[in-house]
Amino acid sequence: MNTTFKTMDPSKKYRPYPQIDLPNRRWPNNVLTKAPIWLSTDLRDGNQSLIDPMDIDKKLKMFDLLVQIGYKEIEIGFPSASQIEFDFVRKLIEEKRIPDDVTIQALTQARTDLINRTVESLVGAKNAIVHVYNATSPLFREVVYNKTKAETVEIAVKGIQDIKAALAALPADVCAQTQWRLEYSPETFSMTELEFSKEICEAVMSEWGATPDNKVILNLPTTIEVATPNVFADQIEWMHTHLANRESAIISVHPHNDRGTGTACSELAILAGADRVEGCLFGNGERTGNVCLVNLAINLWSQGIDPEVDYSNINEVIRIAEECTQLPVGARHPWAGELVFTAFSGSHQDAIKKGLTRQKDREAAADGDTIMWEVPYLPIDPADLGRSYEAVIRVNAQSGKGGMAYLLERDYDLTLPRLLQVEVARAVQVLADDTGRELSSEQIHEVFVEEFIERKTPVEYIDHTISHHTGVETLRAQIKVNGEDRVIEGRGNGPLSAFVQALNASLGTKFSVGHYSEHDIHSDQAGENAQAACYVQVAHADFSPAYGVGIHENIVTASLIAVVSGINRSGVVAIES
Ligand SMILES: CC(=O)SCCNC(=O)CCNC(=O)[C@H](O)C(C)(C)COP(=O)(O)OP(=O)(O)OC[C@H]1O[C@@H](n2cnc3c(N)ncnc32)[C@H](O)[C@@H]1OP(=O)(O)O
Numbered sequence: 034m035n036t037t038f039k040t041m042d043p044s045k046k047y048r049p050y051p052q053i054d055l056p057n058r059r060w061p062n063n064v065l066t067k068a069p070i071w072l073s074t075d076l077r078d079g080n081q082s083l084i085d086p087m088d089i090d091k092k093l094k095m096f097d098l099l100v101q102i103g104y105k106e107i108e109i110g111f112p113s114a115s116q117i118e119f120d121f122v123r124k125l126i127e128e129k130r131i132p133d134d135v136t137i138q139a140l141t142q143a144r145t146d147l148i149n150r151t152v153e154s155l156v157g158a159k160n161a162i163v164h165v166y167n168a169t170s171p172l173f174r175e176v177v178y179n180k181t182k183a184e185t186v187e188i189a190v191k192g193i194q195d196i197k198a199a200l201a202a203l204p205a206d207v208c209a210q211t212q213w214r215l216e217y218s219p220e221t222f223s224m225t226e227l228e229f230s231k232e233i234c235e236a237v238m239s240e241w242g243a244t245p246d247n248k249v250i251l252n253l254p255t256t257i258e259v260a261t262p263n264v265f266a267d268q269i270e271w272m273h274t275h276l277a278n279r280e281s282a283i284i285s286v287h288p289h290n291d292r293g294t295g296t297a298c299s300e301l302a303i304l305a306g307a308d309r310v311e312g313c314l315f316g317n318g319e320r321t322g323n324v325c326l327v328n329l330a331i332n333l334w335s336q337g338i339d340p341e342v343d344y345s346n347i348n349e350v351i352r353i354a355e356e357c358t359q360l361p362v363g364a365r366h367p368w369a370g371e372l373v374f375t376a377f378s379g380s381h382q383d384a385i386k387k388g389l390t391r392q393k394d395r396e397a398a399a400d401g402d403t404i405m406w407e408v409p410y411l412p413i414d415p416a417d418l419g420r421s422y423e424a425v426i427r428v429n430a431q432s433g434k435g436g437m438a439y440l441l442e443r444d445y446d447l448t449l450p451r452l453l454q455v456e457v458a459r460a461v462q463v464l465a466d467d468t469g470r471e472l473s474s475e476q477i478h479e480v481f482v483e484e485f486i487e488r489k490t491p492v493e494y495i496d497h498t499i500s501h502h503t504g505v506e507t508l509r510a511q512i513k514v515n516g517e518d519r520v521i522e523g524r525g526n527g528p529l530s531a532f533v534q535a536l537n538a539s540l541g542t543k544f545s546v547g548h549y550s551e552h553d554i555h556s557d558q559a560g561e562n563a564q565a566a567c568y569v570q571v572a573h574a575d576f577s578p579a580y581g582v583g584i585h586e587n588i589v590t591a592s593l594i595a596v597v598s599g600i601n602r603s604g605v606v607a608i609e610s
């Protein structure tokens with residue numbers, strides 16, 4: 034076993050990232066009120082990080098999906114990196130696959146040949162962003178590039194000059210077909226001295242000639258997450274408040290997720306002044322991934338804010354994303370995972386069942402008006418994402434009566450009284466413990482039928498007749514007791530009381546009916562094929578109360594079957610072998 038964590042002092046190997054000196058920070062008091070501008074980088078950062086990068090068909094599928102969800106800015110690749118990347122961009126443009134309101138973006142290093150090739154790839158697009166980057170942090174300046182600060186600024190500025198030159202070299206009518214915009218990323222911004230980030234961004238803006246009508250997108254990435262999200266928020270607020278000519282810039286963020294706080298970084302960055310967020314579906318991307326766009330959008334939705342993208346068929350989005358990336362979406366991925374709207378544990382199921390019933394009642398009373406969503410444990414309505422309630426409650430050994438009752442009601446139209454739910458839960462728990470697995474609603478129903486309906490020993494109901502005379506009912510029934518035929522007769526003010534009297538007289542018992550309820554089931558619209566479900570609790574001084582259930586098209590017969598099932602379960606009549 035590796036004992037490093039026990040034997041080593043981590044402060045000898047790692048240092049905390051310094052705090053930002055921003056005593057009057059305002060972001061903690063701000064609130065999210067609207068969606069940022071989104072950019073999907075699924076086809077670039079999301080693709081460069083895949084074990085098997087997407088082929089053209091998969092890229093097209095991903096592009097179409099992003100358009101369908103509603104993304105208006107999509108980074109479609111790094112066209113100077115390879116012929117395949119270049120050809121994909123050309124295909125999108127030449128086959129007119131890009132809607133007029135969608136802007137494509139292409140990434141390039143700040144190198145003349147790569148910039149020229151990038152511009153060439155974008156020719157003919159209606160809207161295009163040339164995205165140029167170079168790394169700016171001390172570690173990268175020293176280790177990767179061996180450049181001074183001034184030389185690093187020079188690389189960026191030269192990159193902008195190269196873009197302008199490449200555009201100027203295009204025939205005027207060709208250049209004019211496209212609305213060209215610039216994005217600049219000081220890569221590793223999260224590890225760069227703020228004064229230096231400001232200097233390099235201002236130099237880029239100045240070289241481009243940024244104005245409020247021709248804004249430069251300044252994309253400030255947590256290329257690597259190195260600090261808590263409040264530090265990133267401080268960095269963004271610092272840039273937002275210190276940058277010269279701020280009104281001529283769109284501040285974008287590009288969070289990665291090394292510390293698992295990509296979502297927090299993005300949200301706090303918006304509070305701190307960011308206008309735009311770049312990320313990938315389901316957090317795909319280098320290492321632990323880019324921030325998850327799905328997570329961010331549905332977080333906004335859950336706060337009553339229109340995210341301006343559509344996740345109302347999340348299962349389809351998952352299916353296509355998984356097909357394109359060959360990466361599974363985790364079962365507990367925020368909002369999207371298979372299990373995120375599922376409750377196994379008893380107290381959660383109980384609360385959800387009550388909450389869903391109350392929500393339904395409130396909806397009915399609201400007469401068509403939309404009402405606020407208030408269901409315990411479900412922060413949003415799964416139906417908003419195209420998820421059905423079916424997945425919400427599932428049963429295993431951690432479950433209680435609420436979940437089983439919910440499934441029996443939903444799938445078999447059986448509305449069990451509360452104390453019967455407790456008895457059903459006990460019976461189902463035995464199976465859940467035995468199997469150690471999740472139980473389907475069919476399995477729960479089987480246990481229910483076997484335990485509560487088909488209990489025919491020691492007593493079995495066969496048939497009955499009823500006669501009335503001056504307010505008294507006489508019930509004659511044919512039964513079997515331990516396999517032996519008997520005809521019994523009793524009187525009462527109704528068939529049930531007459532049957533109880535007949536059974537007590539014949540069996541030598543003294544039980545009574547403690548609780549009785551009934552409802553219709555399985556009736557079609559014409560009222561045909563209706564059956565009745567009767568729930569009868571058999572009470573006896575010397576035995577625990579026990580429920581019996583009867584289901585029959587005749588309500589009286591259903592109630593007699595329920596009584597017999599109840600006495601069989603209670604043990605008031607001994608079984609003879
Ligand atoms: C954080 C990110 O995700 S950034 C995007 C990363 N994505 C990719 O790199 C995927 C696509 N890239 C590629 O396929 C290749 O890098 C290519 C084809 C574009 C270029 O390949 P190569 O020419 O072999 O260069 P390579 O990428 O290895 O970079 C090496 C040189 O470029 C320089 N360089 C690297 N990044 C930049 C940059 N952003 N701007 C300017 N120069 C840069 C390096 O300093 C190095 O210079 P040196 O040779 O003088 O030491």
Ligand SMILES: CC(C)C(=O)C(=O)O
Pocket residue numbers: 078140166218220221252254255256257287289
């Ligand atoms: C190119 C930049 C934006 C990048 O991908 C990063 O810094 O993560």
